[in-house]
């Protein structure tokens with residue numbers, strides 16, 4: 539903004555901008571929620587307890603491509619990049635342009651790629667970035683509030699895109715999300731994290747060696 543534009547900015551707008559700036563990523567997340575409440579599904583980003591528990595089961599030595607659906611303001615991005623091998627790639631996919639724009643501006647890491655799009659198109663997106671398969675896919679998507687048919691389509695595409703021995707990592711407030719995974723993955727581990735707003739379920743759906 540130029541100084542003339544700043545001077546002309548109406549007071550309520552100026553106050554709103556200052557509050558947003560002061561809140562940092564929380565302000566961006568809240569704005570994303572207020573614009574698309576059904577697609578975002580939560581007003582607060584995940585806690586570090588959810589992050590650490592969810593990522594504790596990843597075999598990082600065998601991770602070349604880590605995909606995340608619905609990164610929001612990137613709560614998981616730094617923790618994933620801190621663990622990812624130097625020749626790995628983290629590909630995040632979100633339908634909200636506000637979040638993708640924010641991530642492109644704030645995450646400075648050559649292994650990081652942020653794509654504006656739907657998780658349902660994960661296979662094309664992965665191929666467009668030079669990979670056939672993903673080692674791990676992480677999702678914080680609000681499965682139960684997505685438009686009709688989207689959650690089953692995402693679960694099916696995710697099962698196809700994960701390599702054998704890899705896993706689909708999902709955290710959700712409602713237990714129903716497990717049913718979408720169970721249609722495709724035979725082996726699903728479950729846990730629960732109470733220190734989060736709200737407390738949530740965690741699942742690791744493994745693609746076994748004998749699966750197609």
Ligand SMILES: C[S@@+](CC[C@H](N)C(=O)[O-])C[C@H]1O[C@@H](n2cnc3c(N)ncnc32)[C@H](O)[C@@H]1O
Pocket residue numbers: 577578579580582583584607608609610611612613614631632633634637655656657658678679680684688
């Ligand atoms: C609850 S927020 C997750 C926030 C973040 N991962 C965290 O842990 O704090 C859900 C995110 O999913 C995104 N989303 C919703 N539908 C999507 C879809 N079909 N494909 C990709 N992202 C989607 C929303 O824009 C939002 O960023």
